[in-house]
Amino acid sequence: MTCEEAEVLLQALIDGELDAGHAREVENHIAGCPRCAALAKDYRAMSRVIADKGASYTAPPELRRRIEAALPQPRAAPNRRAVLRGFALGSAVSAMAATGLVAIILRNDDKTRIQSELVSAHLRSLQAGHLTDVLSTDQHTVKPWFNGKLDVAPPVIDLTAKGFTLIGGRLDYVDARAIGAVVYRRRQHVINLFVAQTSDIERHAARTSARQGFNIRHWSNHGLNFWAVSDLGADELAEFGDKFEAAMKSAAS
Amino acid sequence: MPGRRIETGRAKIFAAQTGHEAMKASEEDPEKARRFREAALPYLDDAYTLARYLLRDANDAEDAVQECFLRAYKHFDSYRGPAMKPWLFTILRNVCRAEYARRADIKTGAIEDVADSAEATPLWHEAQETPEAQMLREKDSAAIRRLIASLAEPFRETFVLREIQNLSYREIADVAAVPVGTVMSRLARARAMLRSAWLAEQEQAK
Numbered sequence: 133m134t135c136e137e138a139e140v141l142l143q144a145l146i147d148g149e150l151d152a153g154h155a156r157e158v159e160n161h162i163a164g165c166p167r168c169a170a171l172a173k174d175y176r177a178m179s180r181v182i183a184d185k186g187a188s189y190t191a192p193p194e195l196r197r198r199i200e201a202a203l204p205q206p207r208a209a210p211n212r213r214a215v216l217r218g219f220a221l222g223s224a225v226s227a228m229a230a231t232g233l234v235a236i237i238l239r240n241d242d243k244t245r246i247q248s249e250l251v252s253a254h255l256r257s258l259q260a261g262h263l264t265d266v267l268s269t270d271q272h273t274v275k276p277w278f279n280g281k282l283d284v285a286p287p288v289i290d291l292t293a294k295g296f297t298l299i300g301g302r303l304d305y306v307d308a309r310a311i312g313a314v315v316y317r318r319r320q321h322v323i324n325l326f327v328a329q330t331s332d333i334e335r336h337a338a339r340t341s342a343r344q345g346f347n348i349r350h351w352s353n354h355g356l357n358f359w360a361v362s363d364l365g366a367d368e369l370a371e372f373g374d375k376f377e378a379a380m381k382s383a384a385s
Numbered sequence: 386m387p388g389r390r391i392e393t394g395r396a397k398i399f400a401a402q403t404g405h406e407a408m409k410a411s412e413e414d415p416e417k418a419r420r421f422r423e424a425a426l427p428y429l430d431d432a433y434t435l436a437r438y439l440l441r442d443a444n445d446a447e448d449a450v451q452e453c454f455l456r457a458y459k460h461f462d463s464y465r466g467p468a469m470k471p472w473l474f475t476i477l478r479n480v481c482r483a484e485y486a487r488r489a490d491i492k493t494g495a496i497e498d499v500a501d502s503a504e505a506t507p508l509w510h511e512a513q514e515t516p517e518a519q520m521l522r523e524k525d526s527a528a529i530r531r532l533i534a535s536l537a538e539p540f541r542e543t544f545v546l547r548e549i550q551n552l553s554y555r556e557i558a559d560v561a562a563v564p565v566g567t568v569m570s571r572l573a574r575a576r577a578m579l580r581s582a583w584l585a586e587q588e589q590a591k
């Protein structure tokens with residue numbers, strides 16, 4: 133094998149696109165050729181540095197908004213039962229639909245609409261028989277229930293010892309997308325903790341806002357958006373948020 | 386070459402390609418829009434990244450990506466594969482080609498001509514004078530982007546599709562409409578050029 137041939141095949145070796153036979157030939161050449169060996173080492177180093185430091189760009193929010201605005205707007209979200217039926221079917225079609233639901237990137241620009249959808253979802257959940265799809269105070273039962281239903285399963289943390297009882301989990305629908313809800317209770321008050329993936333990986337500190345008589349505490353971290361919705365007072369909801377974040381932090385460390 | 390044309394001209398050029406004002410009125414299908422959002426919008430950053438490298442201009446990249454998504458939406462009914470990302474990239478590449486052609490009209494010396502002559506020069510050239518003992522040093526993200534952007538077409542395109550977008554050779558070949566062998570030789574040259582530029586830069590920094 134000449135150096136010129138080796139240099140082209142070397143690419144495929146680095147990229148894992150070479151069959152075993154050719155891979156061995158290239159490796160033999162490299163073993164006996166310092167020049168090609170240096171190239172192989174440097175190309176691998178370049179790939180590693182590029183992967184480590186990142187060379188991609190993030191689309192400006194304005195571009196996302198422009199594209200969204202040019203597309204027809206989604207109709208009212210289908211009800212949750214219909215979504216669940218879709219999952220329950222277990223057919224190839226519903227499996228495809230489920231993977232289609234992966235990219236749960238909630239847009240930041242439509243905050244008001246999302247907040248009112250969250251409150252609607254919270255209200256729906258309070259109707260008889262709608263609060264939980266999986267009823268359990270055990271985080272080890274609730275967490276795996278979400279697996280496969282959402283691209284990223286929400287973190288499920290038992291805060292019973294901290295004064296907030298975990299009572300289950302639910303699949304809900306917000307902003308025309310499937311979203312995980314972890315349900316807690318304090319005294320007679322229900323807290324829905326909605327969790328969705330976001331493209332923004334930076335941590336955003338919690339903020340509480342009031343809407344239609346409910347408090348919404350929103351924060352994001354680790355590429356996830358969290359909204360705790362409840363009729364609890366703002367101070368107690370803040371306490372919930374703080375304890376949840378602290379527990380998540382200590383679980384990670 | 387920023388500032389070489391007026392701001393309002395640009396949007397018109399891209400919009401004229403599909404006439405998506407008309408599309409909006411005639412294709413009000415919320416269910417299709419929902420499916421499209423879920424399937425395509427997750428690749429917005431990837432598409433924007435590719436456009437930034439292909440066009441080397443932030444504003445042009447934005448316009449091209451917008452045009453790409455609107456075209457993709459238009460053709461979404463007939464979409465049967467390949468994977469969504471390469472499919473979007475193929476559309477985006479066509480949009481960018483149109484932009485190249487337009488630039489070539491404005492400025493003499495089309496980008497394609499430069500690319501062809503660069504492809505004709507032997508692979509061999511860059512790497513040989515580099516001393517083997519030299520260590521490739523780390524670079525920050527901005528420096529890496531600048532180096533990649535300095536690569537000539539079509540090596541830049543091939544390199545970005547492989548190293549940043551993680552497409553397979555087969556997918557790259559389909560997107561760029563060339564044989565897999567060409568993908569490999571372009572990649573070999575891209576990496577050789579990038580390595581030379583990388584080493585030359587750290588040599589200068591000494």
Ligand SMILES: [Zn+2]
Nearest residue numbers: 135138165168
């Ligand atoms: Zn050799």
